[in-house]
Amino acid sequence: MYIYIFFMLSMFSFLSFYYGFIFMSNNFSIFLDWEVLTLNSVSISMTIFIDYISLFFSATVLIISSMVILYSHDYMSSDLYKIRFLFLVLLFVLSMMFMIFSLNLVSILLGWDGLGLVSYCLVIYYQNVNSYISGMLTIMTNRVGDVFILIGIAWFFNFGSFNFLYYVDYNFDWLMHFSLLIILASFTKSAQIPFSSWLPAAMAAPTPVSSLVHSSTLVTAGVYLLIRFGNLIFNCTIVNFLLIISVLTMFMSGLGASFEFDLKKIVAFSTLSQLGLMMSVLFLGNFNMSYFHLLSHAFFKSLLFMCSGLIIHSMCDNQDVRYMGYVFNEKPYMITCFFISNLSLCGLFFMSGFYSKDLIVELLMDMNLNFFIFILYLLCISLTVLYTFRLLFYMVNGVSLMTTRCVMDNFSSYFSLIILVFFSVTFGSMFSWMMFDTPFIFIFPVFMKMMILFFMILGLFIFFLLKNFIKKKMNNSYMFLGSMWYLNFLGSSFFSYYYFMICNQYSTLIDDSWGEFYISCYPPHLIEYFSWKFNFLIFNNLKFYFMSFFLLMIYLLI
Numbered sequence: 001m002y003i004y005i006f007f008m009l010s011m012f013s014f015l016s017f018y019y020g021f022i023f024m025s026n027n028f029s030i031f032l033d034w035e036v037l038t039l040n041s042v043s044i045s046m047t048i049f050i051d052y053i054s055l056f057f058s059a060t061v062l063i064i065s066s067m068v069i070l071y072s073h074d075y076m077s078s079d080l081y082k083i084r085f086l087f088l089v090l091l092f093v094l095s096m097m098f099m100i101f102s103l104n105l106v107s108i109l110l111g112w113d114g115l116g117l118v119s120y121c122l123v124i125y126y127q128n129v130n131s132y133i134s135g136m137l138t139i140m141t142n143r144v145g146d147v148f149i150l151i152g153i154a155w156f157f158n159f160g161s162f163n164f165l166y167y168v169d170y171n172f173d174w175l176m177h178f179s180l181l182i183i184l185a186s187f188t189k190s191a192q193i194p195f196s197s198w199l200p201a202a203m204a205a206p207t208p209v210s211s212l213v214h215s216s217t218l219v220t221a222g223v224y225l226l227i228r229f230g231n232l233i234f235n236c237t238i239v240n241f242l243l244i245i246s247v248l249t250m251f252m253s254g255l256g257a258s259f260e261f262d263l264k265k266i267v268a269f270s271t272l273s274q275l276g277l278m279m280s281v282l283f284l285g286n287f288n289m290s291y292f293h294l295l296s297h298a299f300f301k302s303l304l305f306m307c308s309g310l311i312i313h314s315m316c317d318n319q320d321v322r323y324m325g326y327v328f329n330e331k332p333y334m335i336t337c338f339f340i341s342n343l344s345l346c347g348l349f350f351m352s353g354f355y356s357k358d359l360i361v362e363l364l365m366d367m368n369l370n371f372f373i374f375i376l377y378l379l380c381i382s383l384t385v386l387y388t389f390r391l392l393f394y395m396v397n398g399v400s401l402m403t404t405r406c407v408m409d410n411f412s413s414y415f416s417l418i419i420l421v422f423f424s425v426t427f428g429s430m431f432s433w434m435m436f437d438t439p440f441i442f443i444f445p446v447f448m449k450m451m452i453l454f455f456m457i458l459g460l461f462i463f464f465l466l467k468n469f470i471k472k473k474m475n476n477s478y479m480f481l482g483s484m485w486y487l488n489f490l491g492s493s494f495f496s497y498y499y500f501m502i503c504n505q506y507s508t509l510i511d512d513s514w515g516e517f518y519i520s521c522y523p524p525h526l527i528e529y530f531s532w533k534f535n536f537l538i539f540n541n542l543k544f545y546f547m548s549f550f551l552l553m554i555y556l557l558i
Contacts, residue, residue, distance in 0.1 A: 001086060002069055002082075005066075006069050006073075009062045017056070021434070023050070023052040030050040032050075046107050048101045049165070054101050056295060057224060058100050060295050061217060064302045064420075065089070068208045071309075071416040076206070076208070085206070088118060088121055089122075089209065089212065092122065092212065096218075098110055099224075104163050105162045105164060112145070115142075115189075117139070119139070119213060123135040125206055131204040134204040138202050141195050142189060142198070145186070148184045149185050155174070155181070156178075164228075167232065176237060180236050183226065186225050188222070190223055192275070192276065193252065196253070199268055200268045200272075200484070200488075207305060207312065208306075210264060210305050215297070216298035220294055223275065223290065223294055227294075233282070233283075247373055248276075249273075250276035250376070251276075252485055254273050254380050254386075256272075263321050263391075264305075264319055266321065267305055269387070270304075270345060270388075274293070274297050274345075284363070289356070292431065292432065292435060293360060295427070299352060299423040300424040303337060303421060307334055307338035311324060311338070311395075321395070325394065325395070326396065327395055341424055342388045344424045344425070346388050346456065352425060356428060365448060365451075366444075378455045382455045382459030390463055393463070
């Protein structure tokens with residue numbers, strides 16, 4: 001069944017690519033609207049919007065999904081419930097398709113909520129305590145974004161349609177509040193500060209799911225939503241503040257990856273860094289650049305996760321990079337693909353990541369922003385090179401625990417890797433030629449043009465300078481820098497602990513103290529006392545009637 005699904009998704013992805021080229025060259029789009037319910041002047045409808053943006057993105061999701069399913073054919077071969085896993089992955093892809101082609105807030109919510117629910121089911125797939133904790137953190141954070149979308153839908157009840165396309169180029173006062181809701185919803189799904197803690201926790205899912213989630217589906221849904229809303233987000237008056245938040249997310253995740261030893265979490269931190277890059281370009285106002293990097297990042301990141309899964313399986317499910325030395329001697333093909341994906345992540349010349357990342361940084365240099373954001377951007381480039389070469393260094397020069405356990409040596413997993421290697425190397429150049437009518441040309445002085453290369457070499461220099469110093473003498477710094485600036489604690493244990501303490505104090509003060517008597521016991525006793533009095537009056541009313549008559553007669557005689 002895995003093979004049949006692989007062929008079906010591959011066919012749909014090639015069709016989407018083909019029609020995406022046609023729609024882009026002809027500047028053509030299709031708008032389909034099905035009215036489900038009309039309530040007074042409000043029309044609730046299901047909307048499908050097909051243009052080159054949705055077609056190219058759906059093609060990317062489908063081709064990566066097909067490769068993940070082909071890869072899972074080997075990866076999940078020994079799992080008892082591999083058919084259940086396949087259906088969960090298909091539901092995940094279907095939810096993403098629903099969101100990609102929707103232009104209506106109601107239909108977007110169906111795909112948006114489906115992504116959160118199915119991701120929870122996939123994170124807890126390995127049923128243990130760590131998976132349950134990670135799953136709850138994932139779904140609770142994503143539910144915050146769902147609430148913001150629901151509030152946006154309720155806000156749109158004041159107007160004639162839920163199709164936000166009608167309001168994209170308007171500038172009403174109420175659009176400021178609505179755009180802030182959408183930005184906050186996107187921040188939760190794309191794990192920006194302060195909602196970043198769920199993304200490394202979602203690594204409890206199987207590696208094929210991580211490859212799909214971190215490349216083109218769940219985490220990129222927030223970026224894609226903001227690309228769709230376009231100029232509407234600039235109605236929000238705090239765009240500059242949100243730009244700083246996204247740049248700080250890049251910086252935080254780069255530091256976290258530089259101090260992490262779990263292979264999957266290092267790759268997860270790199271995803272978070274790239275998401276901050278996409279968000280920052282959005283808030284700078286260039287949606288095409290963000291969309292370009294969204295697509296190019298999807299290929300090399302899915303390849304990176306697939307190679308990580310192969311390495312982890314080869315190491316008897318050990319994920320510590322310090323024990324993965326000399327793995328390239330045993331698995332040269334796999335490590336070659338791993339190196340290519342890492343170099344594309346760094347933005348090495350003429351690879352897929354280079355065409356998007358280099359343009360983005362040069363765009364930033366051309367925009368004359370403040371010095372703080374500019375330096376943080378360039379430091380993030382250094383950190384990307386630092387944690388990438390740190391990872392590769394452990395792969396070739398660490399302690400070797402390689403066993404003879406040869407899993408995943410079948411043709412299907414290797415074929416999925418080579419397809420993704422092809423796209424990781426060639427997609428950036430091909431798509432930049434097709435997408436941009438006129439090539440982006442930035443003219444700078446020599447020292448500014450070479451500044452990006454200088455900071456890449458600086459990251460490599462810092463790695464060789466501090467590779468032995470980080471572990472031994474920076475334990476206090478590791479506690480802060482390697483734990484996402486305590487966001488893991490603040491996003492999970494902090495709320496749980498203090499909520500428990502508040503409940504305990506409430507129980508001690510109310511349930512077990514004066515509240516037990518005055519709130520729980522006293523009113524019932526008071527009601528019981530008056531009930532007895534009224535009961536006495538009701539059942540002795542004849543006596544009281546005669547007594548009152550007798551007293552009245554005495555009063556009149558006197």
